[in-house]
Amino acid sequence: MLPNTTPWRSSRDFRLLWTSGAVTLLGSVFTMTAIPLQIADLTGSPLAVGAVGAVELVPTIVFGLYGGVLADRADRRTVALVTELGLAGLSALLLANALLGTPMLWPLYAAAGCAAAVHGLQQPSVEAVVPRLVPHEQLLAAGSLLSLRWNIAGLAGPAAAGVVIATAGVPVAYLVDLATFLVSVALLAAVRPVPSARDAEVPHLRAFTEGVRYTARRPELVGTHLVDLAATVFALPTALLPFLAGELDARWALGLLYTAGAAGGLLAAATGGWTERVARHGRPVLLSGALIGAAMVAAALCRNVWALLVCLAAAGAAGWVGDTFRTAMWNQSVPDELRGRTAGLEVLVGSAGPALGDVRAGGFAARDGLRAALRSGGLLCLASTGVLAAALPALWRYDRRTDPHVAATRAADPNRPAEAGAPEGVA
CATH class of the missing domain: 1.20.1250.20 (MFS general substrate transporter like domains)
Structure with a gap:
């Protein structure tokens, strides 16, 4: 009944990728909790809070499609690394906005939409890189371990984010997210390159x-x-x-x-x-x-x-x-x-x-x-x-x-x- 941890133990690159994603997911929960809370405090409107989902949906779909093409045309490790740096930059902008005397509303929506776009570009490469890092017979176990990572973040993240925001404030939540992105970038940088056989071709959405x-x-x-x-x-x-x-x-x-x-x-x-x-x-x-x-x-x-x-x-x-x-x-x-x-x-x-x-x-x-x-x-x-x-x-x-x-x-x-x-x- 115990999970098969062979991919985690035998593949250094998979271990780095798994840990990088786990750190990022835990940090992202802090921002996902803080943005709706800030919007609620600034507007007092449930509709304004719900609008975050609408802002995120279209960029995720459009850039997810292009991200899939990019993952088949470029080095998948490089795509994951560059987009992780982009997400770190967005966390830094949210932190700067939260430190203002009166935080502005529009950067919260802008950051949410941009983060959705960057995540859409990143996710296909992160998913498609796994079969290049572990042998074919270990792919089921690797998928199970990646799903386990999501559940750990979903269980521990909201509780930790709630405590931090309640005791230290929203800016600290963004600071935690920024720190986790920097750790994740360092881990991804240590993963070996995973070039595409067709990386000479220019990616086209078609x-x-x-x-x-x-x-x-x-x-x-x-x-x-x-x-x-x-x-x-x-x-x-x-x-x-x-x-x-x-x-x-x-x-x-x-x-x-x-x-x-x-x-x-x-x-x-x-x-x-x-x-x-x-x-x-x-x-x-x-x-x-x-x-x-x-x-x-x-x-x-x-x-x-x-x-x-x-x-x-x-x-x-x-x-x-x-x-x-x-x-x-x-x-x-x-x-x-x-x-x-x-x-x-x-x-x-x-x-x-x-x-x-x-x-x-x-x-x-x-x-x-x-x-x-x-x-x-x-x-x-x-x-x-x-x-x-x-x-x-x-x-x-x-x-x-x-x-x-x-x-x-x-x-x-x-x-x-x-x-x-x-x-x-x-x-």
């Missing part, structure tokens, strides 16, 4: 369509994205959590509600050694979507905050399972020359799903009530997952032991030992 066409020809890959969209659009309860805490007379537990999913994911990751013995990766992807939907239906029935926390944690654990196997499918079967653009598509889906999910949850809650919004979202997620399982049999049948795309990618693996000519063992 090249992204090659990744889209490739994905469209593989229904099992399309299915992984559709399951993710079903879970985030229909069964993401984030926008409802403050209202649920109020309805249950448990405002003291709002922080726990926000971190319950990360806690569930962390528990699943800590006991995720069993994932190494699963060969049919499409099935846990589908089952995770169904479990998330079922957890939200159960949450709609909860009249006790502790029961609600259990349901949210269960959804987080199921989400970790789906993310782990979805990432493994993409990393193990997509050719290196297209991996950046397919990662850009992942950024697009990962950004649009939660944003649409908040809109759906808020709209349904306003029309039908909190419980109905939770229940209907869970049922829609369950139904969508069932439809996808029936409509995309390739996803249900996918088997890493026999899939020709996996075999081709394994054969082209630059980390493959010279003597590794035998087929991968059957789980």
Whole structure:
């Protein structure tokens, strides 16, 4: 049941990349907490706070698409390093604004939009670099460890940020974020270069369509994205959590509600050694979507905050399972020359799903009530997952032991030992 830490122990570059990302994520939570708080203090308007998401969405999508092309045309380590420096600069600007006698409002929105754009440029390279740093047979374990990193930050970050902001103030939160970026830059600088075979070509956004066409020809890959969209659009309860805490007379537990999913994911990751013995990766992807939907239906029935926390944690654990196997499918079967653009598509889906999910949850809650919004979202997620399982049999049948795309990618693996000519063992 213990997680496989072989990639972390055997690959110095993966270890540096993992640690760099963990430090950055923890620091970024401080800024993600501080910006809405500052806007709320300056305007007193919930609408002004909610507008941050709208400011971030379009830059993430547009620059995520271009970032995918860039990841297939340039040195992926260099792209990650330069964009990390850009994010550090934005944290420095936020710190300078916070130190003004009266902080200005517009820099908060500008920084949020620019950070979303830079993150969109960076994320495809960070995701696409992993298969160049660890051997093919360790990609599932590497994806699991990367997902574990997100859950650690999601669990520890908000609590630490809340304490720091309450005791030391908003400027210190930005200072912490800036410091973590500088540490991350130093770690990334130590990673070996990962040049592209096509880095002589000028990146063009239209090249992204090659990744889209490739994905469209593989229904099992399309299915992984559709399951993710079903879970985030229909069964993401984030926008409802403050209202649920109020309805249950448990405002003291709002922080726990926000971190319950990360806690569930962390528990699943800590006991995720069993994932190494699963060969049919499409099935846990589908089952995770169904479990998330079922957890939200159960949450709609909860009249006790502790029961609600259990349901949210269960959804987080199921989400970790789906993310782990979805990432493994993409990393193990997509050719290196297209991996950046397919990662850009992942950024697009990962950004649009939660944003649409908040809109759906808020709209349904306003029309039908909190419980109905939770229940209907869970049922829609369950139904969508069932439809996808029936409509995309390739996803249900996918088997890493026999899939020709996996075999081709394994054969082209630059980390493959010279003597590794035998087929991968059957789980």
